[in-house]
Amino acid sequence: MSGPAGTASSAVRLAAETWESLFRSQVAVMRKLQSGPAFKTLPVKEYDVLFTLSRCPSGQLRLNEINDKVLLSQSSLSRLVDRLEKRGLVERTTAPDDGRGVLLALTEAGSELQKSIGREHVRDIATLVAPALTADEQRELLRLTEKLRASVAGH
Amino acid sequence: MSGPAGTASSAVRLAAETWESLFRSQVAVMRKLQSGPAFKTLPVKEYDVLFTLSRCPSGQLRLNEINDKVLLSQSSLSRLVDRLEKRGLVERTTAPDDGRGVLLALTEAGSELQKSIGREHVRDIATLVAPALTADEQRELLRLTEKLRASVAGH
DNA sequence: CACTGATACATGCAAATGCATCTAGTTTGA
DNA sequence: TCAAACTAGATGCATTTGCATGTATCAGTG
Structure with missing residues (x-):
């Protein structure tokens, strides 16, 4: 180890406590939101x-791209998409440049439903987050989590 | 609405983007950790x-207390504890002051396993978090997420 | 071009999850 | 004091999830 005695272990502890806090805050907020x-x-x-x-500029995404954003196994996502498709909210298309791939797109009904739920969802989020943190704090939290995400995603 | 036009809606948007970023970073880190x-x-x-x-000073917790920390329904937690109990990692006891309640405690084997996995887990966390954020940034992220959690938990 | 290995997604099946409900213990209030 | 309302946790059952594997396509090599 480099540095004075205890330095490495306290760096590890700080990282662990930071993650723990991030995780618990996510649980607390998500619990409220989904109820x-x-x-x-x-x-x-x-x-x-x-x-x-809905956020995607082209309006279409590959299943594996979506899988990166969501905490679900590949097979679970496949079946989740089955359900969405059965309800007429999304459409599967074979990717033009790769016969193995599947492109997913919102249908009109899917887009409507997303917007409808989204409006309410966003209000719920603001109700939880705005009283908790100042605008500056929110911007800082946004910056730090985005930095963390980018670093982790890039291995 | 109070304030100049657009203020309220951009406050809502900031809160939503902050939550979105927090959530995605949690997904990215958790995905790596659990694999x-x-x-x-x-x-x-x-x-x-x-x-x-293991973190609890008394060594015992009520199921409903644990349920606050974890993103699981009450019934799912009940059965998760069944599995842990079947493996001899925890023990259920009727709460002395409330006959409806169940106290959960680690067995020796459970404590051993937690420590063993915990050591490795903590190293994995540090491997992800330490290269992403400076120590100061980690402390700030810890502070902000803890503030958010506390605010949300207290309604 | 045939062949080997890798990638994208689907599917069979066992396990985990959540909703609704049940049981039992506790608190309330008339 | 006692019935009604409430709370903690367990359980039946249908849905969702993940692991292992299957199928189809793609990429690289001789």
């Missing part, structure tokens, strides 16, 4: 897929 | 219960 009326018609994870598609 | 070899012997959620018990 709200916005998700009576559609589970949060299914909404999340609709949301991700 | 590591530390969780071959025990799923993350089950480890989390052992960990929570």
Whole structure:
């Protein structure tokens, strides 16, 4: 180890406590959000897929791209998409440049439902987050979590 | 609405983007962590219960207290504890002051396993978090997420 | 071009999850 | 004091999840 005695272990401890706190805050917020009326018609994870598609400029995403954003196994996502497709909220298309791939796109109904739930969802989020942190603190939290995410994603 | 036009809506947007970033970073980190070899012997959620018990000064927690920390329904936690109990990692006891309640405590084997997985888990966390954020940034992230959690938990 | 290995997604099946409900213990209030 | 309302946790059952594997396509090598 480098540095004075105890330095390495306290760095490890700080990282662990930081993650623990991030994780618990996520649990606390998510618990409140998913119990709200916005998700009576559609589970949060299914909404999340609709949301991700709605944010995408091209309007289409590969399943494996979506899988990076969501905490679900590949097979679970495949079946989640089955359910969305059965409800007419999304459409599967074979990727033009890769015969193995599947492109997913929102249908009109899917887009409507996403917007409808999204409006309420966003209000719920603000109700939880705005009283907890100042705007500056929110911006800092946004910056730090984005930095963490980018670093972790890039191995 | 108060303030100049647009203020309220941009406050809502900031809160939503902050939450989104927090959530995605949690997904990215958790995905890496749970795919590591530390969780071959025990799923993350089950480890989390052992960990929570290990942190508790009295060594015992009520099921409903544990349920606040974990993103699981009451019934799922009940059965998760069944599995831990079947493996001899925890013990259920009727709460002395409330006949409805159940106190959960680690067994010796449970404590051993938690420590063993915990050591590796903590190293994995540090490997992800330390290269991503400076110590000061980690402390700030810890502070902000703890503030958020506390605010949300207190309604 | 055939062949080997890798990638993207689907599917069979066992396990985990959540909703609704049940049981039992506790608190409330008339 | 006692019935009604409430709370903690367990359980039946249908849905969701993940692991292992299957199928189809792609990429690289001789």
